[in-house]
Amino acid sequence: MPQNRTHTSPETQSATELRLGDVWRVVVLNDPVNLMSYVVLVFKKVFAFDESTARKHMLEVHELGRSVVWSGLREKAEAYVFTLQQWHLTAVLEPDEAQAH
């Protein structure tokens, strides 16, 4: 699992707190290699999606090239990205402008 951010220096602390307090999206990007059934399984495993939700996100990735699979606090979003990377899915983080404070 990702390490916790325990070594933040005081001068960067307020900026980090702001960033950690914002809402972030976990976005999975398409790749031509991973099987559709594999991506569905990973979504079910990582996000506890039911079959139809997992398939909906998989098809978004496949057809649109990306799908927002989760949004929330930065630290948890990072943990999800890390887990998706363990399963060899490419994921990025994006600030969720619509839900910014």
Next chain:
Amino acid sequence: MKRKRIEVKLALPVVAPLLDVIKEMADGLGQQLAAPLAVADLDAEFHDAWVGELVGAQSADVQRLLALFDDEFFRDGVVAFDEDNAECILRACAAIRLRLREHHLKSVADETLETGEVDMMALEEPKRRAFMCYLFLATVQELIIQHLDASILDS
């Protein structure tokens, strides 16, 4: 409760030549991630820690995959999957397939790769063997997902 386990009998003359390719890809992965980290704004220390952990996990998964093809396999041609190794093998197959794509199948169009509609006879060695390997690992993944899906989700 009895644990679910599937045993698959493979055709040794077909699979054995593919194992060299799998081993070569596994060695090539080394300290690299099969799917490079795409998160842009991680600080350097955090990024390095992630990559270190991910590479370690990837390497352990790949070793589990390679361990399937031991002396017993070369005697009986059988590999077994259960809830203990299913996740590792699934991930290892994904890693090796991504590596195959990067190193041997770069010239195959994304769409062709996704549909799998490749004219094998039109491919030259070593690309043909690489593609057979790519398909073989996909078949392993499909078998595991088909039969051990519930075990993976419950674990």
